[in-house]
Amino acid sequence: MANFDSLVNKIGKLNIDNMYGEDFMQTWHKSDDELKATLNTADALRNLRERNISTKVFDSGLGISIFRDNSTRTRFSFTSACNMLGLAIQDLDEKKSQIAHGETVRETATMISFMADVIGIRDDMYIGKGTKYMHDVIDAVKDSAQQGILEQRPNLVDLQDDEDHPTQALADLDHIIHEYGGIENLKGKKIVMSWAYSPSYGKPLSVAQAIIGLMTRFGMDVTLAHPKGYEVMPEVEEIAKKNAEKSGGSFTKTNDMKEAFKDADVIYCKSWAPFKAMEERTELYGKGDFDGIDKLEEELLQHNAEFKDWSATEEMMKLTKNGNALYMHPLPADITGVSAAEGEVDASVFDRYRDQLYKQASFKPYVIAAMIFLSKFKDPAKVLQDLEDRGTARHEFTGKI
Amino acid sequence: MANFDSLVNKIGKLNIDNMYGEDFMQTWHKSDDELKATLNTADALRNLRERNISTKVFDSGLGISIFRDNSTRTRFSFTSACNMLGLAIQDLDEKKSQIAHGETVRETATMISFMADVIGIRDDMYIGKGTKYMHDVIDAVKDSAQQGILEQRPNLVDLQDDEDHPTQALADLDHIIHEYGGIENLKGKKIVMSWAYSPSYGKPLSVAQAIIGLMTRFGMDVTLAHPKGYEVMPEVEEIAKKNAEKSGGSFTKTNDMKEAFKDADVIYCKSWAPFKAMEERTELYGKGDFDGIDKLEEELLQHNAEFKDWSATEEMMKLTKNGNALYMHPLPADITGVSAAEGEVDASVFDRYRDQLYKQASFKPYVIAAMIFLSKFKDPAKVLQDLEDRGTARHEFTGKI
Amino acid sequence: MANFDSLVNKIGKLNIDNMYGEDFMQTWHKSDDELKATLNTADALRNLRERNISTKVFDSGLGISIFRDNSTRTRFSFTSACNMLGLAIQDLDEKKSQIAHGETVRETATMISFMADVIGIRDDMYIGKGTKYMHDVIDAVKDSAQQGILEQRPNLVDLQDDEDHPTQALADLDHIIHEYGGIENLKGKKIVMSWAYSPSYGKPLSVAQAIIGLMTRFGMDVTLAHPKGYEVMPEVEEIAKKNAEKSGGSFTKTNDMKEAFKDADVIYCKSWAPFKAMEERTELYGKGDFDGIDKLEEELLQHNAEFKDWSATEEMMKLTKNGNALYMHPLPADITGVSAAEGEVDASVFDRYRDQLYKQASFKPYVIAAMIFLSKFKDPAKVLQDLEDRGTARHEFTGKI
The missing domain is CATH 3.40.50.1370 (Aspartate/ornithine carbamoyltransferase)
Known part of the structure; x- marks a missing residue:
């Protein structure tokens, strides 16, 4: 064959x-x-x-x-x-x-x-x-x-x-390559790794970092978007920057979700906990300070709740290239009105991309x-x-x- | 071969x-x-x-x-x-x-x-x-x-x-066929699906329904026996009735265990919870009413306790054809004096049929x-x-x- | 080959x-x-x-x-x-x-x-x-x-x-045979099965019994050492005695750890609970007397604590043949300062024998x-x-x- x-x-x-x-x-x-x-x-x-x-x-x-x-x-x-x-x-x-x-x-x-x-x-x-x-x-x-x-x-x-989450990110990349008909077609495509609101606490950073650390390798224009306070590890941002330089792509950061979504070819949108908070949690865990962990969790949830508008809504998706960027998620997603009152993505957006999302998962x-x-x-x-x-x-x- | x-x-x-x-x-x-x-x-x-x-x-x-x-x-x-x-x-x-x-x-x-x-x-x-x-x-x-x-x-x-419990009922049917030397020999054989007392609560109906839904397919005379209040789903009774008509067998119901056992070729005797109670439990579960479930359970156990004489005792087995009907159970059984103070079957009955019961299970x-x-x-x-x-x-x- | x-x-x-x-x-x-x-x-x-x-x-x-x-x-x-x-x-x-x-x-x-x-x-x-x-x-x-x-x-x-722990003891024996280049070289080698202190309670006797019951089969000189009160089952001691007679080896008991270690070729050193206490626990368990079990446990731990000097220390190992007997353990060991404040073996002893211990395990x-x-x-x-x-x-x- x-x-x-x-x-x-x-x-x-x-x-x-x-x-x-x-x-x-x-x-x-x-x-x-x-x-x-x-x-x-x-x-x-x-x-x-x-x-x-x-x-x-x-x-x-x-x-x-x-x-x-x-x-x-x-x-x-x-x-x-x-x-x-x-x-x-x-x-x-x-x-x-x-x-x-x-x-x-x-x-x-x-x-x-x-x-x-x-x-x-x-x-x-x-x-x-x-x-x-x-x-x-x-x-x-x-x-x-x-x-x-x-x-x-x-x-x-x-x-x-x-x-990092290498098996996830490589499956994701394989999916994108299949969508675009070849790795050579990634150059100049804009992919957004965006934070999204979820009512749960403390999701790993590793997916977001995996995406910016890998997608910058093959000439894509990678935008990392999140509210202030949701920074990822500086070392991984550094990696993304250097990758982009080498591959002829770019790596940009923004705290404005709309700016990020504008003209994007690919939207990857999910919740994560801020690196600094995760670091603090690790320290508390090391000390066995479980009260401290509970308190930190409460603070994080309060902070989280300020950013409920960070969601892959229909309105946001309209900002993307021709209004039909490829929507991606590692699953399971917090879907507004389905698995969460307010979540990472509108139910109608998720439904429209469901087959592609499952296809994405099939590469792993x-x-x-x-x-x-x-x-x-x-x-x-x-x-x-x-x-x-x-x-x-x-x-x-x-x-x- | x-x-x-x-x-x-x-x-x-x-x-x-x-x-x-x-x-x-x-x-x-x-x-x-x-x-x-x-x-x-x-x-x-x-x-x-x-x-x-x-x-x-x-x-x-x-x-x-x-x-x-x-x-x-x-x-x-x-x-x-x-x-x-x-x-x-x-x-x-x-x-x-x-x-x-x-x-x-x-x-x-x-x-x-x-x-x-x-x-x-x-x-x-x-x-x-x-x-x-x-x-x-x-x-x-x-x-x-x-x-x-x-x-x-x-x-x-x-x-x-x-x-339904299709793998159980088909294994059971295979066992019966092997006992009688061929599916063509089932015609006219009387099989009883009888309720039996067990101190536990809420065993699934599906075995009883599986038996009446399947054994009526090949010309057997199927009798469903249980105390009043232990009815199975009417839809499945309907299926059993139609099967019997088509296959040239019969489907009878009784609330009299002795009548049921009389001249039976095969006895299938186990506990189940009444369909209506199971339906109520499902509704309570849907509402998250766990107090309601506990209350229902208590009522069921009290009701259950009124029918301790529904058991495959030596005396009851004597009523069957030549006193030696094939005794069947999906296992594990509540055996009187072994796994329960009062149960579904006498220990001596169970022991006599043990090898056949295990053979029955071996078909699954x-x-x-x-x-x-x-x-x-x-x-x-x-x-x-x-x-x-x-x-x-x-x-x-x-x-x- | x-x-x-x-x-x-x-x-x-x-x-x-x-x-x-x-x-x-x-x-x-x-x-x-x-x-x-x-x-x-x-x-x-x-x-x-x-x-x-x-x-x-x-x-x-x-x-x-x-x-x-x-x-x-x-x-x-x-x-x-x-x-x-x-x-x-x-x-x-x-x-x-x-x-x-x-x-x-x-x-x-x-x-x-x-x-x-x-x-x-x-x-x-x-x-x-x-x-x-x-x-x-x-x-x-x-x-x-x-x-x-x-x-x-x-x-x-x-x-x-x-x-008994037959898969453990046979893997151990295979390890010893490989170390000595053949089963025919075991004759006259001194192996010590010694009790050791561990802060935990109620470890099975079966390893100790497995060792004395097996190593006496092939001509080794087997010494069982433990503090008074940590006797193993008399039936197994009897087996060890008879084995030794038949194989031309010996079986000795002592309550003096130093005497045991002296000139030993092989040291097998681990904690176990006394047989009599285990028997008592089994009885209490049979009666469902869990308070009794807790009380017994406390007594055992107190008794245990009197023998903290029973450990495979550097000092003890020096007493063995040329100061370098083969040290064995079924793993995991309670290592002093690593997995226990005071344990079965010094960290430096364990480290020195680590590769051999893992090799020992590889035969199982x-x-x-x-x-x-x-x-x-x-x-x-x-x-x-x-x-x-x-x-x-x-x-x-x-x-x-």
């Missing part, structure tokens, strides 16, 4: 030597070639699956998941990705384990990895904690593999940390599978070609289900 | 075009041929397994389970069915998910289905809710498949709703596997034959375990 | 006819040949995996796990063992099941076993309970298989009971896999050879990950 051949061909030409045997953490630690390879591999795996060609590359093996925050779609995406490659899932449920017993991250990481091929972790609740935890896990399994304790070294897939399992795939094969283009040549049906005895 | 050949032969002659790509909800929405195909396929799959011939038709893929009520045997049956076909299980634990976040059924259904081949749901607690929920899930995944969001459309297996995994199988293959007879011809050992390198 | 050939050769010569189709409970119910076969099979399976040769002997099938106590490493070890043989895991979470409903062990055991190939159980909390529960499960599935209710009879792997998945393997194949040596000859890559298309 032409499309598949072209993807495999592209992957074969990219410089991705550093992905083999490595982990997938923040996108800003990956080269453009590495990000392209991830997207192309995701598309190639999806293409094989659509043609009922098995992508099972493991005869047996385990994918370990650790969710330190609730999750439906990321949990199912990780399971799906593992399953399509032939790995079974074993979840580390920290409540059913003896981890409270006081053992170190280093120990737990090794103990769960004797037959692990991949570890997926979501740890996004506390600033400065999630990324550190993941690096501790990586260091532990690397060390244990070097000492001959582990026969293989499981690679880590970052399923959301306190700074493939992006995760691609991350695993690229960590496991030195010559992924050849393996993809081998899979097509092998031509095993995913479900046997039938042409179509 | 003769038996296998005969099953495959029968399946090949049935009109089951409407099963391919569809779901399995209430038995009364299935034709006689479709029900027979389900039973024959269950038997054929069991036959292959007994001969250590692999029934794995999926190289990879997922079965999603959603249990909105506790479950051991149905959970294990669904897992077993998926496993024997090559699907891994991913459970949607609504407590660990973000579903409380207010997202719609439509959204959740799509989000868990990107790589789902089948979805099994148990939702039996509230009248009018379970079936509706399942149809919402079906509509959502159908729609998402049509929109190209899902690559495949997972088929739904109803693992118990508020009206195969019935579920058959439902999945028939939804996935256009020509299931051919696929079964192909499986025998392929002859892969389920466990390798050995003839017998 | 020479090592693999030699292992297969050894297994082929052992008398292990009684392992086929059977269960793995306490090591003292297994012959020396059976224990050697378990260790050799574990090593052979590990060898295949290290060479990326698939050990998948099941095309489909289920391993059922029942954890009646929290677990990380044993849970992951069991999952890994099942996965490498081709079995999927289904956990029986007693909280999500209807087991509270009052059903019998016999019933539950059958209901979860319709497609089960193996059942792994951890039940170590109450003296006299765990082993009994496991035997009840075994009796149930044996009976159900004989009655034709089950198509196959799942074999049980004891993942820790109230008396293979030991469990070997137990399953030997219960499933009449001629395991031939099956191992067949696996090498088949030579399927565990992960395809690549030589090395």
Whole structure:
């Protein structure tokens, strides 16, 4: 198939030597070639699956998941990705384990990895904690593999940390690329990452940061919009700025939602908690000051309530290019009159974009599978070609289900 | 093998075009041929397994389970069915998910289905809710498949709703057929679906309804027995009446347990809550009136206690044909002196029928596997034959375990 | 490969006819040949995996796990063992099941076993309970298989009971054998099973008992050391004594930790609760006397606190042979200054032995896999050879990950 051949061909030409045997953490630690390879591999795996060609590359093996925050779609995406490659899932449920017993991250990481091929972790609740935890896990399994304790070294897939949400942002980017017919068409497109009101408190910053940290890589004009007080981490803004310079795009900030929406091609609009408040919460948490956390929460909710007009309303959407910018959200959204009295988006806007939003979400399992795939094969283009040549049906005895 | 050949032969002659790509909800929405195909396929799959011939038709893929009520045997049956076909299980634990976040059924259904081949749901607690929920899930995944969001459309297996319990009743029917040596021998056999006392409150009606809704399909004489006030849904009684007319059997109701047991060939005897009370509970639940629910529960328990003599005692069993009717129960039973001071059945009766009761339960995994199988293959007879011809050992390198 | 050939050769010569189709409970119910076969099979399976040769002997099938106590490493070890043989895991979470409903062990055991190939159980909390529960499960599935209710009879792997911890002790023994270059080198080596202080209450006796019950089998000089009042079960001491007589080793007891450590080759040092107290707790539990349990706990903690000097300190370790005995622990350990103010071991001792401790733990998945393997194949040596000859890559298309 032409499309598949072209993807495999592209992957074969990219410089991705550093992905083999490595982990997938923040996108800003990956080269453009590495990000392209991830997207192309995701598309190639999806293409094989659509043609009922098995992508099972493991005869047996385990994918370990650790969710330190609730999750439906990321949990199912990780399971799906593992399953399509032939790995079974074993979840580390920290409540059913003896981890409270006081053992170190280093120990737990090794103990769960004797037959692990991949570890997926979501740890996004506390600033400065999630990324550190993941690096501790990586260091532990690397060390244990070097000492001959582990026969293989499981690679880590970052399923959301306190700074970035790489599987989300790459799935989002894949969606945009498909909408615009190619990565080469992103140049000059205006994408807005806008804060929105939600009655809930303390949503992670990592989606907003993931979007500005990734979309600035490929020439887009990225606008970050939020009320005063909802600043994201300065380090990530710095990354976005440098990305834009390098890619020939731009990175702008504004506290005016209308200005942001004007002539936008893509609207990404969701709530998050201010970085400084998240930092304070992490400190209070560290001290075990739960009264302090409650008080902070109250203040945040009051502050939040001042910005109820920050919402992807019909009126706001009219300001976008031709009034029909691509509307995006990582889901679930706080929909006004549906899941919240006042929320991030008008019900009619959400409904109009529903199919596209679900399509957006559909890229995530493939992006995760691609991350695993690229960590496991030195010559992924050849393996993809081998899979097509092998031509095993995913479900046997039938042409179509 | 003769038996296998005969099953495959029968399946090949049935009109089951409407099963391919569809779901399995209430038995009364299935034709006689479709029900027979389900039973024959269950038997054929069991036959292959007994001969250590692999029934794995999926190289990879997922079965999603959603249990909105506790479950051991149905959970294990669904897992077993998926496993024997090559699907891994991913459970949607609504407590660990973000579903409380207010997202719609439509959204959740799509989000868990990107790589789902089948979805099994148990939702039996509230009248009018379970079936509706399942149809919402079906509509959502159908729609998402049509929109190209899902690559495949997972088929739904109803693992118990508020009206019917199709996997239970079909496993039960398969058991009866095996006991009597063929579906053609059911004509004229008397089966009693009798209410029984249990100290617990609010057991689902769906088993009782499933039994009268299914057993009337194949010429049996079905008697529904319960104390006044324990009526089931009138719509299902109507279905049972029409079934009996069509099949040449009969459907009778009585409030006299002794009359019911007299000369019965099969006794199915278990507790349930009255339909009207369940309806009231659903309304109270809808209003969030938990005090009202507690009050209703008390009334029900008092009412219940008036009918402690409704039990499958030795004395009652003596009334049945030759004093040795086939005793059935979906398990677990409230056994007098074992799991309850006074319960649904005498310990000595239960003990005498224990092996048969367990045999009865053993059909469920195969019935579920058959439902999945028939939804996935256009020509299931051919696929079964192909499986025998392929002859892969389920466990390798050995003839017998 | 020479090592693999030699292992297969050894297994082929052992008398292990009684392992086929059977269960793995306490090591003292297994012959020396059976224990050697378990260790050799574990090593052979590990060898295949290290060479990326698939050990998948099941095309489909289920391993059922029942954890009646929290677990990380044993849970992951069991999952890994099942996965490498081709079995999927289904956990029986007693909280999500209807087991509270009052059903019998016999019933539950059958209901979860319709497609089960193996059942792994951890039940170590109450003296006299765990082993009994496991035997009840075994009796149930044996009976159900004989009655034709089950198509196959799942074999049980004891993942820790109230008396023994066979998977732990055999993994430990495999570690010692590897450290000393062969089972024939164990003769005359001194191993100490010593009690140690921990601030927690009521750790199972089963590890200590497992060690003295197993290490006395192969000619080692085994010393059991603990403060007065921390006696283990007299029956197990009796077993250790007889083992030592038969194997040409020795079994000594002491209440003096220093005397025990002197010139020791191997130190196994961990906390446990006294047998008599555990027995009392079981009785109180049986009566539902939870105040009594709290009171007992307090007394135990006070008693415990008198022996804070029982710890694997640097000073104590200096007493061992050349000051560098092999230090062992089943993990997680209570490390002084790390996971406890005062604990079972000095942080510097633990750190120095960390890699060896993790290596020790790495044998457990293979030991469990070997137990399953030997219960499933009449001629395991031939099956191992067949696996090498088949030579399927565990992960395809690549030589090395």
